[in-house]
Amino acid sequence: MRVIFNEELKAVADDLDRMAQDVRRAIYGAGDALLNADVEAAQAVIDGDIEIDALESSILDQCVRLLAKQNPVATDLRVVVSTMRLASTFERMGDLARHVAESARRTYPQSALPDEAHDLFVHMQDFLTMTADRLVTMLADRDASTAEQIIVDDDKLDALHHQTFSLVLSPGWNGTKQELIDVVLIGRFMERLGDHAVSAARRVVYIVSGFDPAKEPARDEGTDVD
């Protein structure tokens, strides 16, 4: 029984790794779409979100089967429950990357961002690609120290997100109203990608250490506009 359980758990873990890799690809692609007006990258992210959704669905099914048939306890139960939550977090990250890609596709061949916003979003995207790499490493190695880096560094993304508001509110802002909307919403999508990465990182800390991240205050504190 234990051998079968561990094999089945390994299969789910492989699917979850695949999901993290798909999310990383989506984050990279969304950045290409946004910053280089690359409409093929945008379309690939949009199409690829269907696969991410299917993986979530498959992982949840497998976890429910494991719970029903194997009655895992202690660490194994923690892993199964956390896997379900991680799959849902990654599914949501796929949606957010898709939203960024959709904004880029909508304005193609123009950029969704005016020139004056370009550098700020390059910084945000650099942060998110680093985070995406860390997500994949953290999952593959169940590496709590990488998870902690994701958690600690999220403040940097929040600070960049605040700058999106300073930018559009500054007297020197020359963008259109549509560009203002895009800067605000795309900034919000990217900040939320970071929040979800933090949520995933807390889950991995929980798997490894048994410390329950649900006892931490909720994220998504960074939306006050002032």
Added chain:
Amino acid sequence: MRVIFNEELKAVADDLDRMAQDVRRAIYGAGDALLNADVEAAQAVIDGDIEIDALESSILDQCVRLLAKQNPVATDLRVVVSTMRLASTFERMGDLARHVAESARRTYPQSALPDEAHDLFVHMQDFLTMTADRLVTMLADRDASTAEQIIVDDDKLDALHHQTFSLVLSPGWNGTKQELIDVVLIGRFMERLGDHAVSAARRVVYIVSGFDPAKEPARDEGTDVD
């Protein structure tokens, strides 16, 4: 054993009902804060979100204990797994109501919305208070027909959300840039509240019918701005 299990499941179900009621109160309060510049209502929503977070945490703990000790299968397992997801959905709805309340508190004693946006947000709020009432009924009665009304009607909220963009992009828009940001972000928070209500409704359909709502396409399709 079965008697204990059913008692424990009943205790979790009661907590989940309480959470739905807290979310309803938060949605009502966020509307008062936003539409009547009621700063006490805003503060109550912000403070109340801590209780919602604590209820989620408690429900998740209880569900993990049930999974470990009682090894539920079939319908009972479906209920436990769905309860975990519903608790997380409600927690997120509490965050979103808090964001609306925070916007109102930030601009107090001014309204966060210019006069020309007032009627549109009254319509959105009317929709959300109806949805909040339905959520509570749906949970208390495990009523799949109320759940289906929530799912079907969400298109109306999406249509209102689209109007937030039409409003700020119209030539007649006279609001400040800050007001434009608030209309766009508060509109987004309210639209997301509706999406999460749909997600909760699908879970209830799943509990009642066994049809898995995860097989449906993901929500949050309504963010294309054009």
